[in-house]
Amino acid sequence: MISWDGESREFALIVDVQGKVTDRDARTAAKLKLNPGDSLLARAVPGTEQKLATFLQRARGQALTDVELSLTADGKAITCSFHAKPDATDRIALLGSWLPEGYSRSLRQVQESMREVANLNRRIVGQKREIEAQKANLERTLAELADSNKGITSLHQELEDEAEVLQRTAELRSRVVTNVSHEFRTPLNSILGLSRLMLGGIDGQLNAEQHKQMEFIRGSAQQLTAMVDDLLDLAAAEAGKVVMRLEKFQVGDFVSALRGTLRPLVPAGGAVDLVFVDPPADLQMETDQSKLGQIVRNLVSNALKFTERGTVEVSVDTRQDDVIFTVHDTGIGIAEENFERIFEEFGQIDGALQSRVKGTGLGLPLSRRLAELLGGVLTVESELGCGSTFTVRVPRVHAEIRRG
Amino acid sequence: MNRPVERINFADLRDRYLQQQLRGDRRAAVQFIETALSEGASVDEVRCRIVQAAQREIGRLWLEDRITIAQEHMATAISQLALAHLFQRDEFRERVNRKILVACVPGEHHEFPARLLADALEVAGYDVRFLGADVPLDSLRHSIDTERPDVVALSITMPFHLPALRETVSAVCAMKKQGMLIAIGGGLFESSPALSADIGADLVATDADGFISQLATRLGTAA
Numbered sequence: 001m002i003s004w005d006g007e008s009r010e011f012a013l014i015v016d017v018q019g020k021v022t023d024r025d026a027r028t029a030a031k032l033k034l035n036p037g038d039s040l041l042a043r044a045v046p047g048t049e050q051k052l053a054t055f056l057q058r059a060r061g062q063a064l065t066d067v068e069l070s071l072t073a074d075g076k077a078i079t080c081s082f083h084a085k086p087d088a089t090d091r092i093a094l095l096g097s098w099l100p101e102g103y104s105r106s107l108r109q110v111q112e113s114m115r116e117v118a119n120l121n122r123r124i125v126g127q128k129r130e131i132e133a134q135k136a137n138l139e140r141t142l143a144e145l146a147d148s149n150k151g152i153t154s155l156h157q158e159l160e161d162e163a164e165v166l167q168r169t170a171e172l173r174s175r176v177v178t179n180v181s182h183e184f185r186t187p188l189n190s191i192l193g194l195s196r197l198m199l200g201g202i203d204g205q206l207n208a209e210q211h212k213q214m215e216f217i218r219g220s221a222q223q224l225t226a227m228v229d230d231l232l233d234l235a236a237a238e239a240g241k242v243v244m245r246l247e248k249f250q251v252g253d254f255v256s257a258l259r260g261t262l263r264p265l266v267p268a269g270g271a272v273d274l275v276f277v278d279p280p281a282d283l284q285m286e287t288d289q290s291k292l293g294q295i296v297r298n299l300v301s302n303a304l305k306f307t308e309r310g311t312v313e314v315s316v317d318t319r320q321d322d323v324i325f326t327v328h329d330t331g332i333g334i335a336e337e338n339f340e341r342i343f344e345e346f347g348q349i350d351g352a353l354q355s356r357v358k359g360t361g362l363g364l365p366l367s368r369r370l371a372e373l374l375g376g377v378l379t380v381e382s383e384l385g386c387g388s389t390f391t392v393r394v395p396r397v398h399a400e401i402r403r404g
Numbered sequence: 405m406n407r408p409v410e411r412i413n414f415a416d417l418r419d420r421y422l423q424q425q426l427r428g429d430r431r432a433a434v435q436f437i438e439t440a441l442s443e444g445a446s447v448d449e450v451r452c453r454i455v456q457a458a459q460r461e462i463g464r465l466w467l468e469d470r471i472t473i474a475q476e477h478m479a480t481a482i483s484q485l486a487l488a489h490l491f492q493r494d495e496f497r498e499r500v501n502r503k504i505l506v507a508c509v510p511g512e513h514h515e516f517p518a519r520l521l522a523d524a525l526e527v528a529g530y531d532v533r534f535l536g537a538d539v540p541l542d543s544l545r546h547s548i549d550t551e552r553p554d555v556v557a558l559s560i561t562m563p564f565h566l567p568a569l570r571e572t573v574s575a576v577c578a579m580k581k582q583g584m585l586i587a588i589g590g591g592l593f594e595s596s597p598a599l600s601a602d603i604g605a606d607l608v609a610t611d612a613d614g615f616i617s618q619l620a621t622r623l624g625t626a627a
Contacts (some may be wrong), residue, residue, distance in 0.1 A: 086555065
C-alpha cells in the first residue's frame with residue numbers, strides 16, 4: 001500500500017470549547033506542532049487572535065467552510081483554510097489544509113517580479129522626466145540660437161551695405177583726388193614760373209619787402225606742389241595704377257646717390273648729424289629703385305624734421321632673401337598708441353615740434369603703400385623722447401622677377 | 405469640536421475604489437483614480453486616503469473572514485498598478501541630495517506600505533532605493549554597505565513581525581554607520597505607540613506624510 005501521508009496538505013484535529021486540542025492526526029503534529037492539551041488560540045498569529053476566537057465560537061453552533069486562519073509554528077506563520085463541524089459532545093472537529101508549497105512559491109515569485117517591474121517603472125518615469133527637462137532646456141537654447149542667428153544675419157547684411165558704401169566712397173574720393181590734383185598743377189606751375197621770373201628781376205627789380213613776400217609765395221607753391229605729387233602717387237598706389245620699373249642695381253651706388261640728395265636737408269648749425277653706414281659690399285638688388293629711394297628719402301627727411309639734435313643714421317642689412325633699410329633717429333619719438341596713426345593719411349600727431357614742422361601728412365602712408373608694392377613692409381619702433389627707428393624690409397629681388 | 409466640512413468625501417471614494425478592487429477590475433480602478441484627480445483630489449490624497457485606506461480595509465475584511473487571501477493578493481496587485489499610475493501623475497519636488505533605503509523586515513510579505521512610502525519619498529525629491537518585501541538581513545547589510553544611505557527605513561504591518569524588526573534594527577545599529585538614521589514605520593504604531601518604545605530607532609512614523617515631515621526636520625531638508 002502506498003502512503004501519501006507526507007504529501008497531503010490536509011490535516012484533522014478536534015478541539016474543545018476552550019480551543020484546547022483533544023485529538024489530532026500525524027500531519028497536525030508534524031507540520032503545526034500541535035498536540036493534545038495545546039491551546040489553538042495561543043497559536044493565532046498576533047493580530048488575528050480575534051478572528052480565531054470568533055471562528056471557534058461560531059463553529060460551536062454550526063458547520064463552517066473555507067475559513068482562512070493564520071497560525072504560528074516554529075516562529076513561522078502558516079495560513080490554512082478550515083472546515084469546522086460541531087459534534088454532540090460540544091467539541092469541534094476541524095479539517096484544515098495549508099496552501100501548497102509550490103503555490104506559495106509562485107505567489108512569491110509573482111510578487112517579486114511585480115516589485116522589479118514597479119522599480120523599472122519608477123526608473124523609467126524618472127528618466128522620462130529628466131528627458132523632458134533636457135528637452136525643454138534644448139528648446140530654449142535652440143530658440144536663443146535662432147534669435148542670435150537672425151541678429152548675426154541682419155548684422156552681416158548691414159556690414160555688407162556699409163562696405164559697399166565705403167568702397168563707392170573710396171573710389172569716388174580717389175577719382176576726385178586724382179582729377180583735382182591734376183587741375184592744381186597747371187595754376188601751381190604758373191605761380192612757380194611767374195614767381196621765379198619776378199624774383200629774377202626780369203620785369204623790374206623788386207624792393208626788399210616785395211622780394212621777401214615773393215619768396216613766401218614761391219615757398220608755399222613749392223610745398224603745395226609736393227603735396228599734390230604725394231597725393232597723386234598715393235591715389236595711384238591705392239588704385240593699383242602704379243607701373244613698376246624693375247632694374248638691377250648695386251645697393252652701394254643707391255646709398256651714395258641718397259647721401260648726395262639728402263645732405264642738403266641737414267639743418268645748418270651742426271646740431272644734427274646724418275650718418276650713412278656702408279652697406280654690405282657687392283649687395284645687389286633687383287626692384288624698383290626709384291620707389292625704394294622715395295621711401296628712404298621720405299623716412300630720412302621725416303627723421304631730420306623731428307630731430308633737434310643728435311644723429312639720423314641710415315643702415316642696410318640683409319636677412320634671408322630680404323634687404324632691410326633702417327632709419328634711426330634721436331628725435332622726439334612717438335608714443336606707442338600712435339604707431340598706427342602716423343601711417344594714416346593726414347595722421348600727424350599734435351605737439352609743439354610737430355606743429356612747427358612742415359609736412360603734407362602723406363609721406364608715411366605713401367611710403368608704406370610703396371613698401372607694400374615692393375612686396376615688403378614698413379614698421380616703426382619708438383619710445384617717446386628717445387628717438388624712433390623706421391624699418392623697411394623688402395625682397396632683394398622683386399616677386400615679379402622671381403616669377404618671371 | 406466641529407470638523408471642517410471636507411470638499412471631497414474620501415470615505416465614499418475609498419469604498420467605491422475598494423469595490424473595483426474586489427471585483428478585480430483594474431482598468432476601472434485606474435479610471436476611478438483619474439476621476440478622483442479630475443474632481444480636485446491631490447495625488448497625495450488619492451495615494452493615502454483612497455488607495456492606502458482601501459488596502460487597510462482589505463486587511464480588516466480578511467480578519468472578518470469576508471474575503472480570502474487570494475482576493476487580498478488580487479486587490480493588492482491592483483493597488484500596485486494604481487501607485488504606478490499615481491507616481492506618473494505626481495509633481496516632483498526639487499531634488500534633495502539624500503539617499504534613503506526602504507525595506508521590509510525578514511518575513512514581512514506586505515510590501516505595499518513600503519512601496520507607497522518609497523514613492524512618496526521619491527516625489528519629495530529624495531534618492532530612493534526600494535528593496536521590497538521580506539529582505540533577508542544579509543541582503544540589507546550588503547545594500548547598506550554598497551549604497552551608503554543617509555536613512556534606512558524599515559516597514560512592518562503586523563505585530564507578528566516585531567521580533568524581526570527588533571533584530572534588524574539592532575543588526576543595522578551594530579554596523580555603526582556614522583550619521584545614518586534608522587527609521588521604522590507602519591500603521592500598527594498608530595494604534596499602539598508603545599510598541600516602538602524600546603526598539604531603538606531614530607524615527608518612528610505611522611504614515612508616509614508623517615515620516616517625510618519628521619525626516620525633513622531631522623535632515624534639515626525642510627523647505
